[in-house]
Amino acid sequence: MRSILHFIIKYHLGFLFIFLEIIAFSLIVTFNQNQRALFLSSSSKISGDLFETTSNIEQYLALKTINEELANENAYLRSQMIKSFKQSKDYFTLLGDSSTTTQYKYRAASVVNNSTKHTFNYITINKGTDDGIKPDMGIISPRGIVGIIIKCSKNYSTGLSLLNPRLKISAKLQESDFFGSISWDNKTANTVILEEIPEHASVSLGDKVITSGYSSIFPEGILIGTVDGVEHPIGESFYKISVKLSVDFSKLSFVEVIENVFQEEKIKLEEESRR
Amino acid sequence: MITRIPRYILSFFFFVLFQVFILNKIELSGYLNPFLYILFIVTLPFETPKWLLLVLGAILGLSVDLFLNSAGMHMAACVLIAYLRPFILRSFAPRDSYEVGTLPLPNYYGFAWFAKYAITLIIIHHFFYFFIESFGVETFVSTIVKTAFSSIFTLLIMLIALLFTYSRKRRI
Numbered sequence: 001m002r003s004i005l006h007f008i009i010k011y012h013l014g015f016l017f018i019f020l021e022i023i024a025f026s027l028i029v030t031f032n033q034n035q036r037a038l039f040l041s042s043s044s045k046i047s048g049d050l051f052e053t054t055s056n057i058e059q060y061l062a063l064k065t066i067n068e069e070l071a072n073e074n075a076y077l078r079s080q081m082i083k084s085f086k087q088s089k090d091y092f093t094l095l096g097d098s099s100t101t102t103q104y105k106y107r108a109a110s111v112v113n114n115s116t117k118h119t120f121n122y123i124t125i126n127k128g129t130d131d132g133i134k135p136d137m138g139i140i141s142p143r144g145i146v147g148i149i150i151k152c153s154k155n156y157s158t159g160l161s162l163l164n165p166r167l168k169i170s171a172k173l174q175e176s177d178f179f180g181s182i183s184w185d186n187k188t189a190n191t192v193i194l195e196e197i198p199e200h201a202s203v204s205l206g207d208k209v210i211t212s213g214y215s216s217i218f219p220e221g222i223l224i225g226t227v228d229g230v231e232h233p234i235g236e237s238f239y240k241i242s243v244k245l246s247v248d249f250s251k252l253s254f255v256e257v258i259e260n261v262f263q264e265e266k267i268k269l270e271e272e273s274r275r
Numbered sequence: 276m277i278t279r280i281p282r283y284i285l286s287f288f289f290f291v292l293f294q295v296f297i298l299n300k301i302e303l304s305g306y307l308n309p310f311l312y313i314l315f316i317v318t319l320p321f322e323t324p325k326w327l328l329l330v331l332g333a334i335l336g337l338s339v340d341l342f343l344n345s346a347g348m349h350m351a352a353c354v355l356i357a358y359l360r361p362f363i364l365r366s367f368a369p370r371d372s373y374e375v376g377t378l379p380l381p382n383y384y385g386f387a388w389f390a391k392y393a394i395t396l397i398i399i400h401h402f403f404y405f406f407i408e409s410f411g412v413e414t415f416v417s418t419i420v421k422t423a424f425s426s427i428f429t430l431l432i433m434l435i436a437l438l439f440t441y442s443r444k445r446r447i
Binding site: 031115122158 | 343
């Protein structure tokens with residue numbers, strides 16, 4: 001027993017080193033393998049508040065572009081108003097019918113922290129469970145899709161950014177309706193890869209890529225980006241398409257969180273039918 | 276010796292906040308990620324007990340992790356360089372060893388010595404960090420490229436940061 005103690009005391013540095021490294025690696029394994037278990041996350045109270053302060057300053061510096069974006073979105077929304085459609089009687093009965101069942105709810109939020117140059121990028125917004133945000137809601141910006149909420153605290157939420165290889169999103173080509181999945185290849189902050197598009201599909205540069213609506217998170221038809229390059233790997237029957245993102249992730253400031261009211265119902269039904 | 280403690284505590288917070296709120300927000304390229312905050316470990320006094328070095332390294336890494344959603348990655352890299360620092364210092368020691376009361380700074384041993392000593396720690400830290408971060412996702416080559424570019428960039432910023440303190444302490 002005494003010799004063991006002696007041994008430990010003699011090599012206490014080595015033991016301390018190994019002990020600390022084990023702690024570090026267990027943190028890495030526990031909290032980075034499973035994307036839903038961000039423990040030391042930027043949605044915690046202290047770091048959330050600090051990030052909000054700095055992002056306030058940053059937003060002040062970027063007011064001009066933000067104003068432009070908001071003005072653009074206002075214009076877009078105005079064009080969606082009932083008044084801006086030609087009104088006929090049968091049209092109105094239809095519209096009245098569909099407005100009683102709102103499927104998607106939107107909540108505006110502002111981005112308090114965001115990264116684009118790590119291998120796994122996350123985004124933090126300034127709304128949390130108090131504002132009705134829950135994990136698995138989608139995040140979009142006026143220009144297109146941004147990511148998915150994965151963890152919420154009272155006043156903040158953290159989400160996977162589209163620039164994170166752990167996020168896969170179902171997408172389709174607007175022209176031809178062929179669908180595949182979008183994921184980030186870790187290279188540049190403005191392109192993602194669209195895979196699983198079969199080789200008999202017709203793809204041309206500049207085609208729009210939108211969400212497919214097959215997932216229960218995003219509605220159909222939200223812009224993701226435009227086709228930037230098409231590759232046909234030898235021996236595979238699928239294209240590998242690089243998509244230029246419509247959202248500039250390095251300038252993200254205001255976003256909207258989408259809630260699908262029927263999400264649970266859809267998932268439950270799908271699980272039941274799989275049994 | 277005791278009078279230095281408040282300054283080190285201040286510099287600890289300064290480096291963490293500077294790293295998180297300024298360096299990590301600068302968008303240069305995916306290959307240029309400077310981690311200036313390890314300057315805290317690099318500049319700790321020669322006489323710092325080795326166990327304290329390890330503990331400080333762990334706390335420093337963990338506080339950066341807290342902000343960057345990278346639980347444990349910076350901690351692992353920081354603990355590693357904190358452990359290796361005494362060995363590296365010993366191998367770069369001048370002929371008559373380090374003088375009592377000096378710090379591992381260019382003021383005392385010159386920029387050439389400091390650059391050699393710092394780049395060794397920086398490369399170890401950056402390589403280890405990028406290796407863990409991209410584990411299984413990226414190729415080994417891109418890890419090496421990232422390490423090389425970022426290391427040089429970090430050293431550059433480090434030397435610029437140290438220029439501010441250079442002339443003032445020269446008299447000692």
